[in-house]
Amino acid sequence: MTTYSEALGMILGAIPPLPVEQVPLSEAAGRALAEDILSRESIPPFNNSAMDGFAIRIEDLRPGLRMQVQGTLAAGQVPHHRVAPASAVRIMTGAPLPEGADTVVPLEHTLFGQDWVEFPNPVERGSNIRWAGDDIWPGARVLSAGTLLKPAAIGVLASLGVSEVPVRVRPRVVVMSTGNELVDVKQHPGPGQIRDSNNPGICSQVATFGAIPCPLPRVPDKRERVHAAIQKAMETCDILLTTGGVSEGDFDFIKPVLEELGAQQVFWKVAQKPGGPFGFWTLNGKPIFGIPGNPVSAMVMVEEYVRPALRQMMGFKDCLRPMRKAILDEDWKKPRPDGKTHFLRVMLQEQEDGLHARLTGSQSSGVLTSMLLANGLAVVEADILELKRGDFIPVQMTEQAEDH
Known part of the structure; x- marks a missing residue:
């Protein structure tokens, strides 16, 4: 039988990334960036104050010197005058640094009146200033292809004026449960019946992986019904997951139906537990996972094989868990x-x-x-x-x- 590592390698070797689409920044969180993002500007774009305080020239500081306050700069305002010798400008956090100033002293480190300020404590040149380009320089690679777009990445892109980002299309994953014994979660099982936990469980896994789950109605163990369901699924899916009917029993029809439809078998059966009767096929370039019906086997197979496959389809750089x-x-x-x-x-x-x-x-x-x-x-x-x-x-x- 195929080993676990061989099976995973064959799956990832058979699945290319999906096409690229542009999405608004508001819809990009959790997706994988499809292309490198290079900065076209500096962040921050201008020298600005990191504190509420006074902008000064450090060369003017003298023990006991009282400086004249030239005016006040708020965030969003543009300074129109240089800082005069032995003078200071009251400045708010985020306001552009006036020409000539090279230091900002926080309010709490000063003594000041309406039009004067004193500096009783030592001050270092360049303190409390966010210099242009401190964060990002023009031409810098800010984010690489395959990067997960987390909130911080979204914020950085917004600061650069990127309103749309290239990402891979989210895969449509059709989830198909088979079995005469299965009933809906809302139903009370009759004799010999059980509620279908695989379809809702696997759909929730697919959704948490970032793909789009598309549940099919349960399919009974009848060859013609299995054949029709797979044909229908292949019309709309990017990937098909079937649960149950994949072993060698009298009512297991997934494998023979896929052969009838011309699917190419990559492997069938894996030397692992749980989940040995597990197969992987491709049909018209679309991957098909034949997953065992036992609920633990199904969830483990989806975690071990489907998750890495989906991440590769969505263009993520990292496909395997730590x-x-x-x-x-x-x-x-x-x-x-x-x-x-x-x-x-x-x-x-x-x-x-x-x-x-x-x-x-x-x-x-x-x-x-x-x-x-x-x-x-x-x-x-x-x-x-x-x-x-x-x-x-x-x-x-x-x-x-x-x-x-």
Whole structure:
């Protein structure tokens, strides 16, 4: 079977970024910048005061000297006169520095009246001035392609007068649940039925990843219905996620239907737990993920494979979660040698001696609360059969961004 790392590599190798679109700055937060942004101006654009105080020439300062105040400059005003010798200008935060001044002294460090000011304390030249270009010089690369547009990035772009930014189109992700046993969340399950948790759960994952979830009505385990649903989905989606029906049972139709439709199989089955019966295809250049129906398997597959794929489609520079080493707080053992990579749902907590990991309870692929309690996934390589309390184990930080 395909290994975890091989499967991830094949997926990322088969998925190109989506086209670029221009969006208003107000809609750009959380997107990935598609092109470098170069500054065309200085930030700040002029020398200005960082404090409410007095603008002076440092060469004029003398012990006990009382300076004449020439006037007052507020933010938004333009100074029209130089600072005269032995004189000061009262200046507000953000106001342009008048010509000749090289220092600003805060109000609280002065003694002043209506038209005079004294400076009882030592003052350093250049204090409390924001010089033109202190933050950004013309021609500087301010943001690189692939950068996540966080609030600070939005603010910087606004300061540069960038009202629209180039980003990758958000992928439309069709999520299709299959299974005769599934009913809607609003329904009371009858005998042999369960509520469909995969579709709403996976759609919420897709939305938090920054893509657009498009849920399909549940599809029963009938070959013609599966065929029709996949055909319809491929008309509108950028990526298709199917859950259930991907194994080799009598009512598992995803794989044979995709073959009928001419989909190219990249791999089928991965040596991992949970989520072994997992396949990846492309059809007309669009990726298709065949995800197991067990709820934990489904969510783990979406985290491990779909999230990196979507981030690559959206042009993010970093596609994989941060990894750390954690100290395991309990023993763990594989039931038997199986040649599979295991993903353990763990609760991570920082302690004095480092990061600790504790299992969330049962690791069965049907126990969805094991995902509810987890803030990380411990990765147990295929050749490791058991772990002892105190062993170090690699963990994926599933609640931290890829650029953390």
